[in-house]
Amino acid sequence: MQLTLGPNLYYWPRAQVFDFYAEVAAWPVAVVYLGEVVCSRRHEVKSADWLALGTELAQAGKQVVYSTQALLESASDLQGLRRLADAGGMIEANDLGAVEIARKAGVSFVAGATLNIYNGPALDWFAAQGATRWMPPLEAGRATVAAILAETSCAIETEVFGHGHLPLAFSARCFAARHYNLKKDDCQFKCLEHPDGMPVDTREGQPFLRINGIQTQSAACHSLYDDLAQLAGIDYLRISPQATHCREVVAAFAARLANADARSDLAALHPQGLVNGYWHGQAGIATQPNL
Amino acid sequence: MPRKPQLICPAGSLPALKAAVDRGADAVYVGFKNATNARNFAGLNFTDQQLTDGIAYAHRHGREVLIAINTYAQAGRVAEWRQSVDRAAEIGADAVILADFGLLDYAFHTHPSLRRHLSVQGSATNFAAINMAHECFGVSRAVLPRVLTLPQVEYVIKNTPVEIEVFGFGSLCVMAEGRCILSSYATGQSPNTHGVCSPAGSVRWETDGAQMKTRLNDILIDQFEDGEPAGYPTLCKGRFAVEGDTYYALEEPTSLNTLSILPELLKIGVAAIKVEGRQRSPAYTAEVTGTLRAALDAAGDAHYSVKPAWQDALTKVSEGHQQTLGAYSRPWR
C-alpha cells in the first residue's frame, strides 16, 4: 500500500500553496492530487499554475492527478475541466459531469468519493467508462469496501481516505460568507483567514463540524493510523492536506507502514480529536480503539 | 406559450396518494416499504397491495405514479434493489426514479420500456452529467438538486434533451442531495445508505419546562425556548457556535416556496415541479397539492400574482414557519 496526498480542500494564499508543494516533492507519497475541489471563486492558484506545479512534482517522481470540483454548476466550471482533460493530465472525477468529459476525451480517471459507488455493478460501470482507480464513499467502512470489491468484476485500484477532516457535505450556499454576513458573490475570500476551516461546536461545547466555504467537514480528524493492519486489498491511502503538521502526519504514516511497531502520538497534533467510526461501520464521529 | 409543467406530489401512504390525485397532482411519487427509497421511515410507504390499489386509483383518474428507488444499492444486497425495480415494472408504475448508476444500468437493460428518471439523489447538477445518463441509460427526466440559480437551471434546460424537474415546495435541503453524509457522521445512517436523514431512532426530544432540546445520537442539535417554532431534527438545521456566535450556522428550519417565481419556471421550460414531503400526512399533501394546482393553472397568465390564500395555506404547513426561494435566488447563497 502506498500513500497519496489528497487535493488541498482549504484556501491558502498563493505563496503558501507553492511553499507547501515544494516540500511535498520530497515527501514519501506516491501520488499527489492537485487542483481546487471546493469553490470556483478561489483563484489564488489558477489552472495553469496547477499544471506547472504538476509538471514539477512529476519530475520529482510523483504521479500527478488533477482533481475536479465536487459541485460543477456553471458553464465556466465545465470549461475549466475540459481544459485539464485536453491537456492530457489524469483527472480525479468528483462529479458526474467530470466523468462525462473524461470519457468523451478518452482519458482514464480516478472515480472520486462523491460519485457514490456503493456496489460492484456501479463500480464496474465506472470502470467501463475509463476509471482506473476509485475511492469509496467516505461513509463506507472496511466491511462495505470488501463487499463492493467482492462483487465487482473489473480490475481497479482502490484508494481509501486515511487521514484528515472528512468532507461531509457540499452546498450551493457558502457558510463562511454566511458567518460574516456576506453574500457568496462578495465573500471577500474570508476562507483565506481560516487555513484549516472554522470549527463549529454544539451549544454544549462539543467540537462537531468545520466550515470550509461551501463544504462542511468533521471537526475531528478521521484517521486510520491505528487501523493500518486492516487495510488488506487497499492500494492507496490518502492523507488530506492540513495547514499544520502535515509533514509529521505523512512521516508518521510512512514510518508505521515500514515498521508496524512504529508509534507517533497523532492525537497530540489534533486537539479536536481523532475518529475512525466510519471504517468500523459506525457513526463517523465514533472512535474505535484498535491497537 | 410554454407547456405547463406537470405537478409531482408526494405520498407516504395510500390516503395521501388519493388526496394528491383528488386535489390535482399530475403524478404522485411513492416508495416501497424498504431501504430502497430516501424516506425509509418506520410505518411509512406502500405494501405491494397498497401500491397496486394506488396505481389503479391514479390511472383511473388519468394520473401517473412514479416509484422512487433512489437510495444506493448496498454491496451484497444489490438483489433487493433490482427486485424493487422488477416489482415497479410488474405492478405498472409509470416510471422509476433512480440514483445509483449500477441500478440505472440494470433497469435500462432489463426493463427498457419502463421510464427512468434520474433522482435528485443522483446529484446531477450540470448538463454533462444529465446527458451522460441520457446517453447511457435512456434517462428521460432528471430532478435537479436544490443548488442551482434560475439562470443555471435555464442553462441546463437549453443544453439537454432530457426533461428537467425542479423542486417547487417543501422542507429545504441546503446541501447538494446525494453529496451529504452529515447524518451518518452523527448516527451511522444516511440517505444514501439507509434512506434516512437524522433517523428517528437516534432522535431524542427532551422537554424541560417550556424549553425543548433536540438531540441526535446525544449530540445537541438545537434547543427551542417557549413559543419558538421547531423544525425537523436534521442536523444541518441546528444552532451551533462558530467563533463565539451561536446561530443557525448552516440553515434555518425553513421551507422552499416558489409561488412567486412560477411564471419564470414556466418560461425557462421546466417539465415538472415537485413537492417535497413523503413523510408528511395526507392533510399536508392535500393542502399543498390543491394550492400548487391552483397556482400553476394561473401561472401562465400575464397578470399572475400570488394569492394571499395560497401563501397562507403554504405558510401554515411550512417547517419552522419560514419560507425562502433557496438557491434559485442568488442572495440566499
Place this chain on the structure above:
Amino acid sequence: MNIPQPVVAVLSRLPEAPPTLALVTALNLVRRRLWPEEDFAWLTGRRVRMAISDLACGVTFSFDGQHFVLASQPADVVFSASLADYWIIARRQEDPDTLFFQRRLTISGDTELGLQLKNLMDATDFEPLLAFLPDPLRSRLAI
C-alpha cells in the same frame, strides 16, 4: 376549543382507566378492519401514552401480541397535545408535523416508536369504519 377551568379540575382528578379501557376496546373492535396487513409486532410490549396537556391526564396503552391492552406508566413514548389538537389531527384537518413545528404537539421518549404510530394513523383509511355508521353520523364525520 377552550375547556373551562372547573371542568379541567374535575376531569384531571378522574381515574384514567375507564377512558383507556374504552379506547383499547374500540381499537380491538376495529383493528382487523382498519389494519388488515398490520401485525403490530413493533408495538408488542411497548407502552404508548397520549397525554392531554390541557386536562393534565391521558391514556396509556400497549399491545400484548393479540390485543390492545391498558398499560401503566412510565410509557416508552409520550405524545402530548391539547384535546382540541388531538381532535384536529384525528380529523386530518392539520398535519401532525405542522402542530409539531408550532410546538402544539410534543413527542418524548422513543421517537421511532412515536413516528411509527403517527405514520400508521396517516396511512389508515377510515372509510371501512364509516361504512358501519348510520348515514347522518357518517356525513358529519366524513374526512
